[in-house]
Amino acid sequence: MAAVERQQWDVVVVGAGGAGLRAAIEARERGARTAVICKSLFGKAHTVMAEGGIAAAMANANPHDTWQVHFRDTMRGGKFLNQWRMAELHAQEAPDRVWELETWGALFDRTKDGRISQRNFGGHEYPRLAHVGDRTGLELIRTLQQKIVALQQEDHRETGDYESRLKVFQECTVTRILKDGDRVGGVFGYVRESGRFFVLEAPAVVIATGGIGKSFKVTSNSWEYTGDGHALALLAGAPLLNMEFVQFHPTGMVWPPSVKGILVTESVRGDGGVLRNSDGKRFMFDYIPDVFKEKYAETEEEADRWYDDPDDNRRPPELLPRDEVARAINSEVKEGRGSPHGGVFLDVSTRMPAEVIKRRLPSMYHQFKELADVDITAEPMEVGPTCHYVMGGIAVDSDTAAARGVPGLFAAGEVAGGMHGSNRLGGNSLSDLLVFGRRAGGYAAEYAAAATRVPVAEEQVDSAAAEALRPFSAEGLEPDAGPPENPYTLHQELQQTMNDLVGIIRRAPEMERALEKLAELRTRARRAGVEGHRQFNPGWHLALDLRNMLLVSECVARAALERTESRGGHTREDFPSMDRAWRSVNLLCRLTDPTGGLAATDPVRGQIDLVRETTEPIRPDLLALFEKEELVKYLADEELYE
Amino acid sequence: MSGYEARFKVWRGDADGGGLEDFRVEVNDGEVVLDIIHRLQATQAPDLAVRWNCKAGKCGSCSAEINGRPRLMCMTRMSVFDREETVTVTPLRTFPVIRDLVTDVGFNYAKAREIPAFVPPAGLGPGEYRMMQEDVDRSQEFRKCIECFLCQDTCHVVRDHEENKTAFAGPRFLMRIAELDMHPLDAAAEAGLDRKSTAQDDHGLGYCNITKCCTEVCPEGIKITDNALIPLKERAVDRKYDPLVWLGSKIRRRSP
Numbered sequence: 001m002a003a004v005e006r007q008q009w010d011v012v013v014v015g016a017g018g019a020g021l022r023a024a025i026e027a028r029e030r031g032a033r034t035a036v037i038c039k040s041l042f043g044k045a046h047t048v049m050a051e052g053g054i055a056a057a058m059a060n061a062n063p064h065d066t067w068q069v070h071f072r073d074t075m076r077g078g079k080f081l082n083q084w085r086m087a088e089l090h091a092q093e094a095p096d097r098v099w100e101l102e103t104w105g106a107l108f109d110r111t112k113d114g115r116i117s118q119r120n121f122g123g124h125e126y127p128r129l130a131h132v133g134d135r136t137g138l139e140l141i142r143t144l145q146q147k148i149v150a151l152q153q154e155d156h157r158e159t160g161d162y163e164s165r166l167k168v169f170q171e172c173t174v175t176r177i178l179k180d181g182d183r184v185g186g187v188f189g190y191v192r193e194s195g196r197f198f199v200l201e202a203p204a205v206v207i208a209t210g211g212i213g214k215s216f217k218v219t220s221n222s223w224e225y226t227g228d229g230h231a232l233a234l235l236a237g238a239p240l241l242n243m244e245f246v247q248f249h250p251t252g253m254v255w256p257p258s259v260k261g262i263l264v265t266e267s268v269r270g271d272g273g274v275l276r277n278s279d280g281k282r283f284m285f286d287y288i289p290d291v292f293k294e295k296y297a298e299t300e301e302e303a304d305r306w307y308d309d310p311d312d313n314r315r316p317p318e319l320l321p322r323d324e325v326a327r328a329i330n331s332e333v334k335e336g337r338g339s340p341h342g343g344v345f346l347d348v349s350t351r352m353p354a355e356v357i358k359r360r361l362p363s364m365y366h367q368f369k370e371l372a373d374v375d376i377t378a379e380p381m382e383v384g385p386t387c388h389y390v391m392g393g394i395a396v397d398s399d400t401a402a403a404r405g406v407p408g409l410f411a412a413g414e415v416a417g418g419m420h421g422s423n424r425l426g427g428n429s430l431s432d433l434l435v436f437g438r439r440a441g442g443y444a445a446e447y448a449a450a451a452t453r454v455p456v457a458e459e460q461v462d463s464a465a466a467e468a469l470r471p472f473s474a475e476g477l478e479p480d481a482g483p484p485e486n487p488y489t490l491h492q493e494l495q496q497t498m499n500d501l502v503g504i505i506r507r508a509p510e511m512e513r514a515l516e517k518l519a520e521l522r523t524r525a526r527r528a529g530v531e532g533h534r535q536f537n538p539g540w541h542l543a544l545d546l547r548n549m550l551l552v553s554e555c556v557a558r559a560a561l562e563r564t565e566s567r568g569g570h571t572r573e574d575f576p577s578m579d580r581a582w583r584s585v586n587l588l589c590r591l592t593d594p595t596g597g598l599a600a601t602d603p604v605r606g607q608i609d610l611v612r613e614t615t616e617p618i619r620p621d622l623l624a625l626f627e628k629e630e631l632v633k634y635l636a637d638e639e640l641y642e
Numbered sequence: 643m644s645g646y647e648a649r650f651k652v653w654r655g656d657a658d659g660g661g662l663e664d665f666r667v668e669v670n671d672g673e674v675v676l677d678i679i680h681r682l683q684a685t686q687a688p689d690l691a692v693r694w695n696c697k698a699g700k701c702g703s704c705s706a707e708i709n710g711r712p713r714l715m716c717m718t719r720m721s722v723f724d725r726e727e728t729v730t731v732t733p734l735r736t737f738p739v740i741r742d743l744v745t746d747v748g749f750n751y752a753k754a755r756e757i758p759a760f761v762p763p764a765g766l767g768p769g770e771y772r773m774m775q776e777d778v779d780r781s782q783e784f785r786k787c788i789e790c791f792l793c794q795d796t797c798h799v800v801r802d803h804e805e806n807k808t809a810f811a812g813p814r815f816l817m818r819i820a821e822l823d824m825h826p827l828d829a830a831a832e833a834g835l836d837r838k839s840t841a842q843d844d845h846g847l848g849y850c851n852i853t854k855c856c857t858e859v860c861p862e863g864i865k866i867t868d869n870a871l872i873p874l875k876e877r878a879v880d881r882k883y884d885p886l887v888w889l890g891s892k893i894r895r896r897s898p
Contacts, residue, residue, distance in 0.1 A: 041693070042751065043789055044701045058769075099768035105760030105825070107778045107785060114772035132782065138700065139785060150759035162755055193740055222695045256672020262698045367698060370717055372672070488684035532689030535656065536741040539688030 004188075004197045004461050009035040010448040011441070012187055012202040014174050014229060017045035018137075018430060019413025020208035021144035022097075022437030023444065027206075028151055028166040032445035035200055036148075037169045037189060039224050043145045046210050046222050047433065050137025051265035051363065052121055053129025054434070055427030056094035060111055061118040061127035062310070067091040068625050069125055074428060075626075076291075077123040077321045078391070078421020079568045080583055080634040081242070084618045085398035086419040090428070090435050097434035098130050104150070106143040108132055120270040123321040123425040125295075126310075134265045134363050140430055172198070174228070175544060176464040177205060177236040177409065180454035184236070184408030188464040192541065195534020197465050203451035204444040206410040207233060207394065207403075208437065212246075212556070215549045216387035217492075217499035220252055220263040226545040227552030229415035233394045234551055238403040239588040239611075241417035243392035243552070244559035245569040247424055248504045250325035252386025254343035259371045261386040264346065264364060266426040268381075269318045271360050272307060273348040275329070276380070277337035283344075284317035287328035291633045292320060323423045323568050326385040330504055333384065343384035349377055385504050391424055391569055392559070393417030395588060401440035408447060412440035422568025471543035474529030484529025487543040494521055494549055502557045507573045511561040518557065519606060522550050554608050555589040562587055562610055580636040586613045645670040648720070649728040650678065652690070656741045662730065663687075669720050675731065676704050676715035679743070691742035699861060702790030706743050707732045712792040712859045734795040750791050753811045757818050758840070763829040777826040784821035784870055786862045787814065793856035793866060799849045810846035813856035813866050819845065820870035823877070842878040847871070 011027040013020045016038035027034040038045065059065040070091035075082050098116065102108070108130050109117040118127045132139040152162040159165075174189040178199065186201035209229030213221025230240055251264040269275070277283045288296045296317045297303035303316030318325065329344050339345055348357055354377035358365050361376070368374040368381060394411040395404045396418065403409040413433045420428060474484040501514035528543040565579035566572050588611045617639065623631065631640060648669045651662040667681055676694055683690050694704040697716045704715040709723075709730050723729055737745035793813040799806050811819075822828050823837040830837050841847040852875075854867040864870075 040695055040701075040703065041747065044695050044703050046695070048701045048788070049696050049698065096768060099771075102771045103762045103768050105822075105828075107773075107782050107825070109782075110773055110775040110778060114774050117775075132785070135700070135786065138788065142785065142787075146759060149755055152755060153759055156755075193744075222697065222701070224695065257670065258673040258677045259698075363700065370699065370719070371674070486684075486688070488688065492684075530688060536691040536744050537689045538683060538691060 004199050004465065006199045006201055006456075007035075008453070009033050009200055009202045011035070011204045011206065011444045012037065012200045013206045013208060013441070014187060014232070015045070015208035015210060015413070015415070016042060016168065016170075017047040017208065017210055017413065018140050018144065018433030019437035019440070020045070020206070021141070021148060022434050023206045023208055023412055023441030024166065025144065025147055025151065026438045026441030027445040030442055030445035032204075032448050034166050035169060035202070036167070037172050037174055037187070037200070039173050039192070040171065042168045042170045043141060045141060046224055047141045047430070048138045049220065049222070049263060050140070050430055051134040051263065052267045052270065053119055053131030053136045053427050054094070054098055054140065054430040055121070055124060055128045055425065056098045056130060056431055057091060057128060058095045058098065058116060058118065058130070060115045065126040065128060070094070070128065071622070072625055073124050074425060075421070077425040077428070078423055079578060080421065081567065081615075082421030083398050083418030084622055086436070088622060089398065089439075090419060090432060093435045094431040097431065097438065101140070101143050104143050104147040106139055108139070119267060120319065121426045122266055122269065122319045122325070124427065129270070129427040131267070133359075134267050134361050136430065140433075173541065173544070174232065175468050177232050178456045178460050178464070179236060179406075180456065182237075182405075182407055183454050184406060185454040185456040188461060190468060193536055195537065195540075197468065199456060199461055201453065201456055202448065203453055204408050204410065204448040206401075206412060206440045206444050207415055208411070208413045208440070209415050211390045211414045212549070212552045213387045213390070215494060215498045215553045215556075216503070217495040218252065218261040218385075219387040220249060220261055221387065227548045228545070229411065230393060230555070231548035231551045233403055233406075233409065233411065234555075234589070234591050236406050236409060237591070238406045238409060239395045239590045240555055241392055241395040242422070242559065242587055243390070243417075243555040243589055244563050244587065245391035245422045246387060246556060247322060247389040247391060247569045248326045248385040249388035250322055250329050250385055251346055251383040252388075253367075253372065254339070254382050254384045255341035255372060262367070262371070263386065263388065264381060264383050265361070266322070268346060268348055268361060268364060271348070272351040273318070273346055274316070274351065275318050275325070276345045276347060277332045278339060279337060282318075283332055283337070284320065284325065284328055287324060287331075288317050288320065289324060291630075292324070296320065321423055321425060323571075326504060327571060329383070329385055339382040341382050343382040345380040346383045347380035349379055354378070387499075389414060389424055389429065391417065391420045391422060392555070399439070400443040401436050402443060402447075408451065410440040410444045412436040422570060468544060471528050471530045471540055474527050482527060485524045485527045487528045487530065487539055487546060490521055490525055490528060490546055491542060491549070493517075494546070494553060497521070498553055498556070502553075502560055505571050505573050506560055508561060511557050514557045515554070515561070515606065518550060518554050522607070525550060551607060554606050558606070558608050558610055559587045559589060580634065583634055583636060584615045584639060586615050587611070588613055646725055648678065648723075648725065650682070651728055651730040652679070652682070652743070653732040654690070654742050655739065657739055660739070662732075673720045674716055675708055675718040675720065675729065678720065678729075679715060679731065691740070691744045693744055700788060702788035702861075705734055705790045705792050705795065707734060707795075712795045714790060714792070714861050717861055734791070736795045736797075736801050737791075747791055749807060750789070750794055750812070750814065753815045754818070756811065756845070757815055757822075758830065758835055758837070760822055760825065761829040761833050761835065763827050764832070766827070771827060773826045780824045780869065781821045783864055784817050786864055787817065788862060789814065790861060792859040792861065796855045796859045798853065798855065799846070806846070806849060810849045813850070813871065816841055816845060816847055816850065816874060817864070817866050817870040820874045823874065838874065838878040841874050847875060847878060850875070
């Protein structure tokens with residue numbers, strides 16, 4: 001095999017969304033020569049899709065807001081399964097991360113006295129989301145992109161080279177983490193444009209690749225969300241945590257079919273939009289669960305008063321956490337009270353004047369007008385649940401973002417697990433990216449400075465190259481097994497399987513069927529073949545991404561089958577209630593074959609082993625932030641009386 | 643409305659050349675051009691190269707020329723075409739082709755690096771910034787830009803004039819200068835940087851003769867010419883010909 005180009009860096013960041021870019025900025029500012037690798041063009045990452053805002057207890061809109069209140073909301077939203085130390089750090093550091101963006105040129109919407117405006121969102125007690133209309137993610141990504149350019153300009157002035165200390169490798173895909181023994185040695189990947197392979201050697205690698213939504217048919221996620229980082233970590237020997245928790249955002253577009261799943265921001269409800277069924281009823285009042293009874297309005301009148309007088313009224317139930325709203329919509333549709341295209345109605349047109357809607361929700365106005373011929377200032381939208389976010393992810397140390405068991409590997413953002421427990425609150429994602437992106441970058445730089453470089457063996461590079469080239473010779477490999485498979489067909493079958501059998505409402509027999517189907521797809525995926533050559537070949541890229549989606553989907557299905565309760569983003573029809581005994585249980589997924597090989601495996605046993613682990617008890621001073629009556633609903637008796 | 647079979651012509655090839663290839667392909671209710679390109683990939687041309695990401699008009703990846711007009715494929719409804727009409731999809735003409743509908747947009751990233759970054763005001767720490775909404779409105783309009791580079795593609799200064807590319811940053815990046823210049827707290831002037839004159843002297847603002855082609859293709863509806871380029875031109879001209887401004891700038895530069 002021809003020699004593969006090798007370069008040396010101190011820190012390699014895989015992924016250039018909010019977490020990856022924030023990690024890269026931090027690593028570079030701490031003196032590490034830093035490379036960022038992304039599948040798309042620089043600045044196009046999925047973070048641009050985030051609409052509503054960044055949650056941070058800056059107390060600009062309500063002086064009562066503090067990090068403690070934000071911490072409480074986050075734990076409630078996650079049904080207390082959150083890695084509490086992450087939730088604590090997140091709530092404490094989010095305001096600084098937002099203010100820092102302003103010093104890099106971000107322009108948030110303002111309050112009357114010139115500070116950053118904050119809006120209401122589901123599950124947040126106070127208006128807490130810093131925002132720019134409904135395009136906050138774009139502002140975040142552009143600000144970080146421009147900060148990276150500013151650092152490159154600094155380096156150019158000093159060294160004459162923009163890329164001497166911080167380089168973005170755009171449109172490149174990483175397919176393997178390279179190691180020597182236990183320790184990270186670098187990454188192997190290909191340039192999408194040319195198909196050329198490359199190796200970046202580095203003692204520290206930060207994974208910030210985002211989520212897994214492309215394994216589901218109806219999703220708000222872009223093509224990039226194929227679970228690459230989750231799979232890279234598994235293959236490198238790191239465990240994934242609580243993969244059963246997948247968030248279905250309650251409001252995705254449902255019509256026309258080609259846009260089904262595209263996100264309709266929660267800001268629509270935060271700013272006053274209401275959900276109605278085909279009878280015109282605001283049905284969310286019927287779906288307030290016991291744990292939230294005291295916090296939500298019981299009448300439309302009280303709910304409507306809350307927007308102007310939040311201190312003396314309770315919040316409207318449309319602003320319950322996302323898992324609750326998604327399940328409610330699902331039930332309404334199932335019981336025959338849905339809208340013509342199988343969703344429910346989300347209405348702002350009767351709630352505020354047209355010009356206010358256009359100013360506060362410009363991209364929603366645009367999106368519905370252009371893609372669905374619906375004028376949201378005059379008529380209701382039709383919406384339904386869409387796969388949006390994975391709470392599960394790489395198991396990390398709360399403080400340092402270091403992946404467990406693989407020295408030199410770090411993870412931040414959606415790909416990291418634990419922070420959001422069983423369900424993420426809206427707005428907590430962008431703040432998560434910034435808080436833990438910065439931490440991951442900082443600790444990776446620190447680790448790299450102290451570490452000695454480990455050699456990357458030629459055989460590892462060769463086997464990674466052979467794995468990546470396999471789809472070009474699919475026909476010759478196993479001539480008896482059958483003809484080559486079309487990767488697009490395999491992908492569609494995978495999406496249908498996960499959507500139908502491990503979707504928003506889950507049942508044991510269906511998940512068992514899903515595991516069988518995944519085993520079949522895994523075998524067929526070994527014969528995924530491609531036409532053409534290596535230059536910018538989407539069929540080839542998809543064939544390689546299938547490995548990752550199949551691995552991650554198996555994790556989701558296995559963990560979901562194991563957890564016999566309903567909590568947050570995991571709803572079992574056969575175990576419909578939350579079980580306090582499960583509160584202290586984490587499910588860890590590991591690769592069955594610890595050498596990282598992916599043999600054509602036994603369909604039943606599969607490629608993933610599940611391990612149960614008891615969570616670390618919540619620190620007493622953090623528990624003291626809650627009333628005893630509330631804790632009783634979540635914590636097992638032995639946790640309460642310790 | 644039921645599905646039908648549409649006629650498509652898609653440019654296929656690479657840096658060495660290529661041509662339009664004919665396809666007949668199914669079209670369903672509500673679909674956009676990008677859906678049709680994806681259907682071609684899944685059923686007829688698995689290696690057809692195309693960039694895309696969000697499929698919701700938010701990331702600016704799927705730029706191409708549809709029947710000769712620069713557009714986002716994800717925001718172009720099939721219903722805007724007559725069913726009998728052949729839809730022709732070609733790569734952005736201003737940038738070198740890599741493969742099929744994918745072009746080398748590196749020009750834009752190179753220009754982005756040449757625009758001096760935001761200069762934070764001295765003496766204001768994080769959390770101390772105070773700006774009024776009406777003062778950030780103007781720059782916020784420009785920050786809606788999704789960097790689809792359709793304005794860069796359509797601008798006649800560079801569209802058929804490779805030789806102008808060195809001297810001309812293009813509408814997107816002249817607008818970036820306007821955005822920073824109108825930022826209420828940008829301290830470039832205090833640091834001795836006059837953004838208006840750099841627009842004129844270093845980034846080719848003078849090449850623009852306000853034909854508004856950029857504004858017409860902007861999928862975000864940003865009034866690039868009226869709100870960014872013309873005001874920038876007016877301010878740059880004021881600087882250039884006003885002797886008092888000239889004198890002031892000399893004096894200010896001397897102060898520490």
